[in-house]
Amino acid sequence: MDLFDFKDGREGYYGDYGGTFLPEILHSTIEELKRAFRDAREDPSFWQEFVELMQSYSGRPTPITHLANLSKQLGGAQIYVKREDLNHTGSHKINNVMGQGLLVKRMGKSRVIAETGAGQHGYATATMAARFGFHSKIYMGAVDVARQRPNVFWMENMGSEVIAVRDGQQTLKDAINECLRDWVTNMDDTHYVLGTACGPHPFPEMVSWFQSIIGREARDQLMALSGRLPDRVFACVGGGSNAIGLFQGFMDDSDVELVGCEAGGFGPGKGNHAARLAYKDASVGVAQGMKTYFLQNDDGNMLETHSVAAGLDYIGVNPVLVHLWEQERVRFEAVTDEQVTEALKLTMRSEGLIPALESAHGFAQALTEAASMSTKEVVLINMSGRGDKDIFTIADAIGDDHWKQFIRAKANEYGTE
Numbered sequence: 001m002d003l004f005d006f007k008d009g010r011e012g013y014y015g016d017y018g019g020t021f022l023p024e025i026l027h028s029t030i031e032e033l034k035r036a037f038r039d040a041r042e043d044p045s046f047w048q049e050f051v052e053l054m055q056s057y058s059g060r061p062t063p064i065t066h067l068a069n070l071s072k073q074l075g076g077a078q079i080y081v082k083r084e085d086l087n088h089t090g091s092h093k094i095n096n097v098m099g100q101g102l103l104v105k106r107m108g109k110s111r112v113i114a115e116t117g118a119g120q121h122g123y124a125t126a127t128m129a130a131r132f133g134f135h136s137k138i139y140m141g142a143v144d145v146a147r148q149r150p151n152v153f154w155m156e157n158m159g160s161e162v163i164a165v166r167d168g169q170q171t172l173k174d175a176i177n178e179c180l181r182d183w184v185t186n187m188d189d190t191h192y193v194l195g196t197a198c199g200p201h202p203f204p205e206m207v208s209w210f211q212s213i214i215g216r217e218a219r220d221q222l223m224a225l226s227g228r229l230p231d232r233v234f235a236c237v238g239g240g241s242n243a244i245g246l247f248q249g250f251m252d253d254s255d256v257e258l259v260g261c262e263a264g265g266f267g268p269g270k271g272n273h274a275a276r277l278a279y280k281d282a283s284v285g286v287a288q289g290m291k292t293y294f295l296q297n298d299d300g301n302m303l304e305t306h307s308v309a310a311g312l313d314y315i316g317v318n319p320v321l322v323h324l325w326e327q328e329r330v331r332f333e334a335v336t337d338e339q340v341t342e343a344l345k346l347t348m349r350s351e352g353l354i355p356a357l358e359s360a361h362g363f364a365q366a367l368t369e370a371a372s373m374s375t376k377e378v379v380l381i382n383m384s385g386r387g388d389k390d391i392f393t394i395a396d397a398i399g400d401d402h403w404k405q406f407i408r409a410k411a412n413e414y415g416t417e
């Protein structure tokens with residue numbers, strides 16, 4: 001099944017979702033990007049160059065680890081984990097930004113811009129820009145700049161200019177607006193590095209393509225390790241890039257169940273979570289360049305969202321995944337903050353692994369389901385990133401009083417709270 005074969009449909013649409021909704025002025029630059037991406041996709045040496053870059057720079061292929069202790073402890077399915085946390089910069093985000101970096105080089109541009117909320121995508125983009133020698137500007141809400149001092153420090157030291165956006169709520173949405181303004185003004189030499197499989201076509205397709213490296217590796221590795229395909233595959237879904245990346249490896253294997261895990265936050269109820277599909281609070285709209293499901297009110301104003309994991313705290317969702325959900329190819333589940341904390345504790349104790357809070361959503365759902373499966377069955381979880389970045393939040397969530405106080409004091413010192 002080629003998700004991106006548009007022969008029978010409209011290019012850039014997945015069922016009714018996707019599209020390119022942008023101001024007319026950006027038409028030519030988007031066309032240029034589409035052409036460059038098409039050429040690169042049809043050129044086998046481009047993918048080869050990408051793979052070699054990721055091998056030498058980011059440690060790919062990332063391994064798959066069998067969680068033998070947890071599998072035994074839960075008494076159900078054999079649990080395997082794809083280790084995207086072992087990438088340079090600590091998550092799958094580097095796959096996408098390095099791929100886009102190669103494309104920028106191919107287009108002959110010299111400057112990149114990006115927006116970032118929690119700072120992870122800005123950090124990855126700054127890394128890429130340093131490596132390729134591009135000028136880079138990272139837009140970040142002023143509130144987020146204050147909350148994410150360590151990320152800002154590294155971005156600046158890698159040569160990026162970090163702009164604290166003081167409009168509106170001074171968070172991600174305002175940073176996106178400011179970044180778009182920059183793009184409109186400087187599109188001749190500038191590429192906008194989008195961080196997830198969202199936004200106007202060709203971004204969802206392009207980001208999915210770069211992230212498909214996860215699924216391509218995982219299918220072969222799991223076959224070699226366990227001698228069979230997984231029964232169920234789990235990945236957390238923020239914008240949806242790590243999930244679509246892993247799922248593409250198993251798209252044609254109709255017996256493999258694909259499970260997307262969204263941020264259930266405090267639980268159901270508008271404003272309490274970021275579970276766009278699992279909690280059925282979202283509706284179809286057009287925003288941020290695409291048509292998809294958004295958490296919005298009846299007037300189309302975006303709702304507040306909540307998740308313990310900053311990377312999942314997002315109002316929209318990848319249009320490709322929405323289409324696959326409607327076709328019942330991907331099942332969506334919501335995982336609450338509380339369930340995430342329990343899964344994290346269990347995984348740290350039993351396996352010595354610290355999943356990122358985002359990834360821990362996939363773990364929580366997978367561990368729950370694995371417990372009631374047979375010992376012959378196999379589940380695969382995408383560990384999209386490492387949890388070191390989440391130390392303050394995890395200490396808080398675990399509720400360890402001694403550490404909580406110590407870490408609060410440190411957080412104040414660093415200005416990360």
Ligand SMILES: *Cc1c(COP(=O)(O)O)cnc(C)c1O
Pocket residue numbers: 091092093120195196197236237238239240241242243311312356358359384385386
């Ligand atoms: C950003 C991030 C996510 C969410 O993004 P997707 O595009 O949904 O993959 C998940 N995990 C980690 C570790 C992240 O940094």
